[in-house]
Amino acid sequence: MNTFSTLLKTQEVPIQQLEQDYNPMLKIVKVILGLDPNANPLLEIWPPAFKAYNLVVPNFLNLPQYLFKKRSYKSLVGLAMYACSKAAECAYCTSHACTFAMRRGLEAEKFKGNLSEKEAAVVAVAESMARVPSNLTKAQCDEMISHCTPAEIHGVAMVVSLMGFLNKFMGAMGVELEAEALEETGKILTEAGWNPGKHFRGNYQAPEDYHNPVKDSIGTYFRMFQQAPGVIRLEKKWTQGIPDKYPKAGAFLKEHTGFDFPMIAKTKDPRIIKTLSTVLRDNLNAEVSKIGLDTKCLSSLVFGMVAQNEILVKEARILINHHASSVQDNQLEVIEGMAKAFTNIDDKNYHSYLTQLTDEAGLSEKQAAALLCTKMASYSPSDINETILNETHNRLSAQEIVELMIWISIQQMFQRMYTYYSVSNG
Known part of the structure; x- marks a missing residue:
């Protein structure tokens, strides 16, 4: 497969x-x-x-x-x-x-x-x-x-x-x-x-015997400390200048991404705040994006719709206004309709959805393919069938596919985090 x-x-x-x-x-x-x-x-x-x-x-x-x-x-x-x-x-x-x-x-x-x-x-x-x-x-x-x-x-x-x-x-x-x-x-x-x-490639056959992993020991901690200085140097290089507290992190994100992502303040954890601020800055940087920030923000909307997460949908719309301002409300309605439809996308309907997104929503074929892939990837588990796989691979480069998938993965990370804080706090 x-x-x-x-x-x-x-x-x-x-x-x-x-x-x-x-x-x-x-x-x-x-x-x-x-x-x-x-x-x-x-x-x-x-x-x-x-x-x-x-x-x-x-x-x-x-x-x-x-x-x-x-x-x-x-x-x-x-x-x-x-x-x-x-x-x-x-x-x-x-x-x-x-x-x-x-x-x-x-x-x-x-x-x-x-x-x-x-x-x-x-x-x-x-x-x-x-x-x-x-x-x-x-x-x-x-x-x-x-x-x-x-x-x-x-x-x-x-x-x-x-x-x-x-x-x-x-x-x-x-x-x-x-x-x-x-x-x-x-x-x-x-x-x-x-x-x-x-x-797994092929027919899987489970081992006949248990091979339990080696538990942590003094050796584990020693090997960890051996590598720690190098890891710290790399991480400091990657996160240099990134705030680790809110609201400074929110102001930084607003400046660099167009949105302050207030929900990350709920973690109250400096390491998490700095990490998320770095990842968001990098992923919403037009200079390094291959697939385009407009496509990524529309992808966020599709994921939020599939996940039925109102916070993610609201954030996606704010990002769309900033990074894809040319997309009109009637075009968004077409995209939202595709995302909300209780229909899997496969060889029977792929091209009709593709045409709908290009003709009615004004997207390029590459953008439309990315959003159709997003819809099927957003389910849990992801449903990347042969049609989605091949049609996406035919239209997106390797870099664009990895970028799209890591962005969808970030959305799912936020979906779980936002869900916990929203529900646990009533």
């Missing part, structure tokens, strides 16, 4: 180049996961995507501090990571979350549903946050809050938001699972009903 990952294979950046440019960051990921993710060469096709990934992951996980927390805290966050990935039906991230959580001390029986009341409350929130549209309730949030400390609540909310970013990109792109991940998690996950699906 083809995926964007397989179609773009020849465009990937050689791993030798990545090691030369980002060696400390690559080694840090290997320390916490025990493998080199296959997504790295794919992300670097459009460098801001690789940068976003390597800012969001460590900062939303609060690395390296996370590794020195109590085992109970680390296990709970790892369980939330696994639960939301499973609910989102991203087999790639489910496998990675499994090995991540077990390395932090989560017992294998938890993957079979043997949970305490506290763990069950966290899983319920993680699963509901992961669905598109979300069905998170105030009662679920209150139940989790009644069992967890403020630090645990923040850790769970941030890791589920982080996984929104990862679930979407890995799932929509169809990134191939690494042999190490399959060896370590294949048997235990298969027993829980998991299958790698499009993330």
Whole structure:
């Protein structure tokens, strides 16, 4: 089965180049996961995507501090990571979350549903946050809050938001699972009903024996500290001049993107605020965009409509007014109608939708193809069928595809974050 990952294979950046440019960051990921993710060469096709990934992951996980927390805290966050990935039906991230959580001390029986009341409350929130549209309730949030400390609540909310970013990109792109991940998690996950699906080329056969990941030790912490100086240097270079507190971050974003993104203030976490401000600045920079900011902002609207998230829809309209001001209300109505339609886009109706978007909404074929791809990628799990795959690949370059998918992934990260803060605060 083809995926964007397989179609773009020849465009990937050689791993030798990545090691030369980002060696400390690559080694840090290997320390916490025990493998080199296959997504790295794919992300670097459009460098801001690789940068976003390597800012969001460590900062939303609060690395390296996370590794020195109590085992109970680390296990709970790892369980939330696994639960939301499973609910989102991203087999790639489910496998990675499994090995991540077990390395932090989560017992294998938890993957079979043997949970305490506290763990069950966290899983319920993680699963509901992961669905598109979300069905998170105030009662679920209150139940989790009644069992967890403020630090645990923040850790769970941030890791589920982080996984929104990862679930979407890995799932929509169809990134191939690494042999190490399959060896370590294949048997235990298969027993829980998991299958790698499009993330494995060929007929998958689970290992006959368990190969449990190596748990954190003094050696883990030593290897982490070895790479920390290099990672810090890169991150400081990437985030130089970016505020880490609101409202300064809002003013910065307003100046650089046209919108102040007030919802990010709710995290009250300097690392998260600085990370999101950097990622938004980079992704809404006309000088580095290949697909165009007008297309990206329209893509935000489509995602918000599919996710039925009023905050995202409102933000998208503000961004459209700033970056795609030539698009008229009647044109937006056509785009919104396509996004809201309870119809999958496939070989039977693709060209009729494409014509509608070009003739009635005044879009180019490339823009129309990007929005049709966005609609199908926005579901959870993403539904990138052969028609969407081939029609998008025929009209968008490799850089444009990666840029579009990382932007949709950012939208899903915000969708989960906004949902939690909106629902938990009533």
